[in-house]
């Protein structure tokens with residue numbers, strides 16, 4: 001494809017290393033690009049980039065993340081037959097630089113007199129610990145927005161993302177020499193009883209529970225005094241999430257007290273979920289943009305989280321759409337030039353939409 005500004009921008013961005021926590025060089029490069037477009041931007045103490053663009057009508061939010069996963073250093077993109085890939089030793093970084101390139105290109109191509117007011121947030125550490133949460137959301141006046149961070153065809157509209165709760169459980173018994181079991185409370189066997197008395201896996205159509213790490217014990221001839229368990233619950237229903245947490249805690253508590261062990265049960269919300277309706281104005285707006293470009297919209301419910309969850313937790317209706325990327329987080333990651341063009345058209349129509 002000749003003379004494709006979005007492809008050129010994309011190739012330039014993926015060549016700039018930006019693994020999570022080391023996004024500063026990319027942030028600066030994007031500030032320079034915005035500045036070339038006459039847009040001033042700032043970077044907060046955490047590395048999140050923020051810019052505002054004047055316009056008419058309802059303001060909209062555009063967001064993407066600057067960071068990439070590993071192996072993501074020294075990316076050497078190749079373009080062949082309309083497909084862009086890495087050289088096979090690194091990821092490509094289309095997640096999420098496809099969106100960054102599309103947003104920058106759309107703004108550069110937009111008729112400024114038709115532009116809506118834009119509020120742009122490019123976040124850091126989305127892939128690790130979501131530092132968008134440290135962004136000062138009082139900067140924003142937009143209530144709705146768009147994120148392209150779903151590895152699906154351009155046309156995908158994500159309606160729901162789950163609530164996720166992390167579990168850190170410790171069963172504390174009493175250690176003793178293996179020859180003196182009468183003196184011990186074996187934390188491992190108590191934990192095993194509690195684990196098998198608990199329902200894991202798919203709890204119902206919208207809820208899962210997983211125990212991911214079990215650790216404990218100190219020696220072959222020592223009865224374990226403590227076992228630590230790490231897990232999570234995810235659900236599209238906050239009520240069900242809390243009900244499963246309460247159930248697990250109650251089973252563990254009963255088993256521990258029956259066998260004389262102490263239970264330490266910590267749970268913390270990793271992210272809030274969201275569920276949009278197809279009739280939601282924020283969703284309808286995206287769907288009408290897609291249809292105006294002859295892209296057939298399709299709805300998805302995903303079991304993963306992104307910056308959109310944090311926006312939702314702060315009362316912003318930010319809709320996630322497909323970015324056209326395939327095999328993200330692997331060295332086989334790819335995106336077509338056609339998808340980059342399409343994504344740019346979507347952003348262009350969105351930011352100049354009069355609706």
Ligand SMILES: [Zn+2]
Pocket residue numbers: 065095096126149
């Ligand atoms: Zn991403």
